[in-house]
Amino acid sequence: MTSTDAASHALQIPIEPFTLANGLRVVLSEDHATPIVAVNLWYHVGSANEREGRTGFAHLFEHMLFQGSEHVGANEHFELIQRAGGTLNGSTWLDRTNYFETLPAHQLELALWLEADRMGRLLPAMTQEKLDTQRDVVKNERRWSVDNQPYGTWWERLPALCFPAEHPFHHSLIGSMEHLTAASLEDVAEFFRTYYTPDNAVLTIVGDFEPGAARAAIERHFGAIARGAGKPPLPAMDVAPRFGGWRRETVEDAVVSPRLFLAFRIPPFGAEAWYAPSLLGSVLGTGDGSRLQRALVREQAIASSVSVFTFDLSKGSDLLVCDVTARPGVSAEALERAVVAEVDRVLRDGVNADECARALALAETSWVEALQSAASRADRLSQYATYFGDPARLNSELARYRQLTPDDVTRAARALLGEDNRASLIYVPRAESPIDQAAA
């Protein structure tokens, strides 16, 4: 596929990886344009690693990491970073947990010290009271983001529909209230010792720093933390390349209009065979000129919004998801028929060079846009180091998309969009919803 974009072709960011004796992988990427620095730490643990009866624990544990460590008080992590003029947060995903700070450049060592103190010395600060408080905070987070949000349960229903019951990606990331209640301080200690070890983590620093001084500071703060004893293997992640049928689930919810999540199983994130379905996703749903937006939102006006995305799961299989919300008054059946008609059209006729070029051009710009932020650059480097052991892949990502031909994308569509590889999660308005009563 051709591109006129000489500017982003030439763009390469400096990437310097190394590993400490205790197994901590480090990625440095200098950029002296602005006197700020991003520190980003990925632990290779997520909800997939939770044991039976402890759904939601990986995320609850993420909250506990802000409750202090041997030399840091509860909530002091937040306070010290904000006092230094920085921003920070953490997030939990199915197969990883990340923690990140962006600070004025001269405050780099503060972030390293804070991250090292909780990696090396978390447990002395853990108390039952802190656990009880964070458990309630997380229960409120669940009410806020899942239970009291229209369509909010899709986050847990879609993976449950797409992965078999025994698969590590099947269960809820935010967790059930019952399992959150059951979490104990012993669980915290065991999870910490097993997964929060230097050899299960990647530390990335991006921005305005001197590499020699940064290396010395990293060695000083993290070098003495002991390697872990190894983590238990996950149950088998491998699944068949396709669902083997059309799975369906219909959910009644307090919503105004139907919403369809049409998912396809695709190869794992980052695999050679992942890029064609990824670009196919953009052909289908990225931008007003994409197939689904154009047909459903503009021409037929039966949908009010469309988004197509991947989960970016690097083991077993990934998911390509078309998320389409109907206009009020449109039935779930009509919505699904219209979406499926577009998918079938791609299956039958393939994709053309123009629409691939459109999707590629959008990908090129958004790739450069993402690199503007030190924090997002650092997060991508940690991601590639964690999943592929190769942070430098960041510099060749666009080339992987540019190599694709329209035939590659059409082949991926024919292999992956068929009726033997679909899962429909459909939300429909609950008959007795207060909205309907009022309209009557």
Add this chain to the structure above:
Amino acid sequence: MTTRPIPGAPRPYEFPDVARTALPNGVRVVVAPVRRLPLVTVLALVDAGASTDPPGADGAAALTARTLAEGTATYDGATLAELFERLGTSFEAAADWDSTVARLTVTPDRLDAAFALFADVLRAPTFPDADVLRLRDERLADLQHQLAEPRGLADRRFTGALYAPSSRYARPAGGGARAVGSLTASVTRAFHTARYGPTTTTLIVVGDITPEAAHALVVEHFGDWRSTAETAPPIAAVAAGGRRVVIVAKPDAPQTELRIGHVGVPRSHPDHLSIVVMNAILGGLFSSRINLNLRERHAFTYGASSGYDWRRAAGPFVVSTAVKSEVTDRAVEEILREFEAIRETAPSADELALATDYLAGVFPIRYETTAAVASAIAGATVFGLAEDWFRTYRDRVRSVSSTEVLAAARAHVDPSRALVVAIGDPAVIEPLLGRLDLGPMVVQPATYDPTETE
């Protein structure tokens, strides 16, 4: 390492240099070269905010912005979308209270072509009837979704109750269902003719480009723009009343969405910066009083924050949170207690430094992207801020004193005017709130919106 590291010396930071020029027809041009990555953001700031909606046509500004790229003399909307996207970009336009902002971000090798399309869409949109009606209906659908979504519903009902019915601020910037339902393409065409023109427009170009090249592009594509468009007079923000409670009934809601506050002050108020620092201490930061109280001390919520919405006229001051239903009353009490406390005593030097060091420190982090720099320049233009605003911001924020914070709190946080809006299960929260001294209380159904009545 048991001791905290000592920070090194702060490194110098300067907001990007800004070059300002104007065309003979009145178009203003602001260029900020940022050469870090191959990107350029083009932003058109038009003095065509929702506060200038014609009487009876709430939502005209928003719908006009939303439909600019639905057709020109040369291309229909579908083709325009395709053309922008083939250039790796998309045209986005939206109206807020004080302006309409249209923008795109593109790599420099595609800038010329993208800029030509951008100018065509901004200057000569045709507003095809069918596309305007389609996007009007999308707005109506969004309004229906809002009824089922507690956060959006809470924001809407708070401002609806906060301002007098005569005030434009009582109704959503994008318009409520009744007003939007009557909008047509002739309304957007008339609004465009009245408001979009060379004297109401500022072109802001940020990124990998020289001021000369950017100026030349604007001259080429906007130099012959002629129009009688002009700006509209400012609006008045009138509060509806004093301390009171509105419960919006969502039976069986597992949580209460809370909004507590009153009318704030215009952006031009001389206390602006001390209010910003005061608010950071009160509820603007994670480490603020309200968040630490409600989240970390009481575990009532996942998060709580306060903020002033800065507009040309007085926008709302509001605390936003969602709490477990059974603790609704205690959460309201704690928030009002924090309102009282910040008015009683000046913050300690330590607490003040947390806020001012944070605000000064994050300043460079906020402006990493060309889009963020362009938006900041747009905001400064809307509010007519001094040319040295960005260069002097960090020194000025560090010079705010604890006395000024106390004065700002006493003048601009007023529990005696607090409006409490609670979206939740009335069976649980009405008795809980009823035992507090919060002023008159009404319970309304989620579907009844007083701002939608005749």
